Amino acid sequence: MNLVRASELIGLPVVSIASGEALADVRDVVYDGESHRLVGFTLNKRGLLAGRMKHPLAAGSVAAIGADAVMIDTDSAVTDSGDAPTGLDDLGSARPVLGNRVLSADGSDLGEVVAVIVATGDRPRAVGYELKAHGRADTAFVPSSKRMAVSGENLVLPAEATAFVHYDLAGFGAAIGSYPSSEQENEDVDGHIHQR
Amino acid sequence: MSMDTFTNVERRPVIAADSAESIGSVQGFVLDVGGRQIEAIHVDGRGKRANLLPWASVSAFGADAVMAAPGATASTVELDHQKAAVSGDVSLIGARVLSVDGRERGTVTDAEFDTATGAILRAITDEGPVEANRFRSLGSYALVVSDPGPGEQRTTEQTGREPAPERR
Numbered sequence: 001m002n003l004v005r006a007s008e009l010i011g012l013p014v015v016s017i018a019s020g021e022a023l024a025d026v027r028d029v030v031y032d033g034e035s036h037r038l039v040g041f042t043l044n045k046r047g048l049l050a051g052r053m054k055h056p057l058a059a060g061s062v063a064a065i066g067a068d069a070v071m072i073d074t075d076s077a078v079t080d081s082g083d084a085p086t087g088l089d090d091l092g093s094a095r096p097v098l099g100n101r102v103l104s105a106d107g108s109d110l111g112e113v114v115a116v117i118v119a120t121g122d123r124p125r126a127v128g129y130e131l132k133a134h135g136r137a138d139t140a141f142v143p144s145s146k147r148m149a150v151s152g153e154n155l156v157l158p159a160e161a162t163a164f165v166h167y168d169l170a171g172f173g174a175a176i177g178s179y180p181s182s183e184q185e186n187e188d189v190d191g192h193i194h195q196r
Numbered sequence: 197m198s199m200d201t202f203t204n205v206e207r208r209p210v211i212a213a214d215s216a217e218s219i220g221s222v223q224g225f226v227l228d229v230g231g232r233q234i235e236a237i238h239v240d241g242r243g244k245r246a247n248l249l250p251w252a253s254v255s256a257f258g259a260d261a262v263m264a265a266p267g268a269t270a271s272t273v274e275l276d277h278q279k280a281a282v283s284g285d286v287s288l289i290g291a292r293v294l295s296v297d298g299r300e301r302g303t304v305t306d307a308e309f310d311t312a313t314g315a316i317l318r319a320i321t322d323e324g325p326v327e328a329n330r331f332r333s334l335g336s337y338a339l340v341v342s343d344p345g346p347g348e349q350r351t352t353e354q355t356g357r358e359p360a361p362e363r364r
Contacts, residue, residue: 066298
């Protein structure tokens with residue numbers, strides 16, 4: 001599984017598979033810290049007209065994320081006028097997560113969230129958090145889970161997730177494949193996250 | 197089937213078969229949005245004055261000259277994708293190759309086409325050839341291509357199953 005920090009996606013072009021045109025650049029990543037879900041992306045216009053676009057891009061409209069571009073199936077997923085594209089119903093409720101403290105189920109402080117970790121590929125989704133680990137020089141990676149309790153200041157890591165805590169992104173990526181991500185759990189409920 | 201390449205046919209004269217007069221020479225091509233078919237040859241002029249000869253009016257794409265069918269005339273650019281092609285905004289040669297999974301796969305240096313039908317056969321890139329059946333779209337940003345078929349890159353991930361265990 002190829003993992004990146006969400007911030008690394010900023011600046012990537014958004015390219016339509018249908019037309020071969022770059023329609024926008026990623027301005028920022030919209031993430032909901034309550035459902036631990038990648039919601040979408042705010043966009044900048046490209047080139048001389050650079051500036052924020054009116055409507056964001058819904059994560060469900062993304063066909064794939066690669067090292068060089070965010071791919072969408074059709075040009076209509078990105079629009080700068082009129083009504084918002086479909087799939088963006090819950091954008092307004094997105095809860096920020098950076099700076100939250102993560103506690104283990106047994107009460108130890110694992111650290112503060114410094115990044116959201118996204119799995120790229122043809123089913124992009126948020127899979128975890130990078131923490132500035134308490135009492136350590138390096139950072140820790142923990143899986144995100146719907147069973148993670150959230151208060152707005154603190155996240156509590158479920159006991160069964162403890163085994164998935166890693167101190168390097170590659171090791172985390174290798175381990176996380178067998179952990180049910182928050183988005184897979186959510187999928188049955190909302191059903192609108194990227195189906196294929 | 198006979199084929200030729202884009203770089204090889206540049207500047208080839210375009211001649212009217214009925215009058216034997218010159219219509220122009222091959223300046224470039226207007227392709228469909230998929231990048232798989234030549235729609236017209238850019239034969240003369242630039243910008244708004246550019247002239248296009250529709251592929252349907254080509255009676256023979258010869259080794260030394262392109263023959264235009266009797267009565268054929270070059271037309272001016274009308275459509276957006278024609279304007280983009282004659283201005284160079286959209287060009288197969290020089291296009292960035294981008295896979296549908298969002299990874300850059302080199303730059304197109306040349307392209308082979310069927311001189312009888314105008315169908316693009318493959319793009320030649322600095323990372324190897326890309327068959328035209330993998331083309332998804334050609335735009336001003338990129339030539340978007342599908343992933344290679346089995347045997348080229350992916351293995352079990354694509355077939356979705358493990359190789360059968362050996363019997364003893």
